[in-house]
């Protein structure tokens with residue numbers, strides 16, 4: 114049996130060993146933006162577990178772009194050194210290719226960690242000023258963000274470029290730009306949070322302009338042989354918001370600019386969203402974007418069964434499959450999926466003796482008992 118999920122996938126000069134991706138996951142475990150021992154452990158184990166690609170959590174390109182005070186950053190030399198230590202460790206022991214998700218939280222910044230309630234920080238809790246396309250808060254429980262003027266937008270663009278250069282120095286294989294989940298670049302895209310009257314608001318073309326400028330600036334400062342992908346919220350799940358048809362147009366524009374893949378996530382921009390959660394609930398967005406534009410896509414969202422992941426690649430819905438919670442639940446998901454699909458993936462030499470083919474007797478007995 115040949116597995117589609119475990120077939121290599123090439124983008125520019127990068128070839129993934131397989132199409133299993135660790136989805137970016139904030140760990141809220143950084144100190145002043147610096148990766149800590151938690152990252153060493155968390156990313157280290159995921160780098161050795163047979164995944165094709167490991168994408169680091171949303172990483173802020175400037176301090177005010179962090180969601181919480183505990184978010185990872187790549188805006189200072191100290192951040193860069195802390196990140197270097199973790200990535201060197203992952204490279205030494207692991208085989209996964211390593212990407213970073215560069216992000217800016219916009220009006221959703223300056224918040225508590227999920228474990229502390231996710232709500233906005235108060236003044237006496239170290240709140241900072243947030244920025245957004247328009248002075249519209251997330252809800253009446255959130256502060257009004259400062260509307261970015263052109264000079265402010267230049268600062269954000271320059272921060273993305275600086276983060277890109279740092280990512281190159283650290284040695285990442287791939288960058289994913291975070292244009293999803295109600296953070297700054299998504300805030301520009303959707304009319305729910307962008308009510309500007311200038312050339313960056315109003316029509317869809319205008320709302321796409323700043324996110325596309327960021328894409329161009331990052332692409333221009335990232336080596337030509339390295340892939341640059343984009344995660345979007347394919348829909349806001351709200352009437353009058355951003356919709357899948359808009360995402361197809363955005364994907365087409367990104368494709369023209371040299372984008373290497375679209376990861377089709379959704380929502381996050383408003384508390385009014387109505388999402389029907391079920392296995393693979395966002396996969397049809399990846400399928401539609403791929404069908405309409407020919408762009409490679411990454412599907413994500415409640416994909417847990419190896420057969421499900423395999424079928425999404427086999428039927429042409431997506432080129433890569435990202436798992437988040439499933440990877441936390443079972444960090445060896447790729448080993449188990451490879452076994453279930455009759456495929457091979459990598460083990461570190463230290464753990465080679467756990468590979469089922471090296472002690473088949475145990476597995477034969479488990480299968481017989483099933």
Ligand SMILES: Cc1cc2nc3c(=O)[nH]c(=O)nc-3n(C[C@H](O)[C@H](O)[C@H](O)COP(=O)(O)O)c2cc1C
Nearest residue numbers: 136137138139170171413414415416436437438439
């Ligand atoms: C702990 C945690 C942290 C997350 N952090 C991020 C993030 O930094 N960037 C992002 O784009 N999505 C983030 N997500 C969303 C996941 O990447 C993924 O899209 C979502 O959880 C759906 O996939 P799943 O059903 O496999 O968990 C996070 C999800 C979890 C569970």
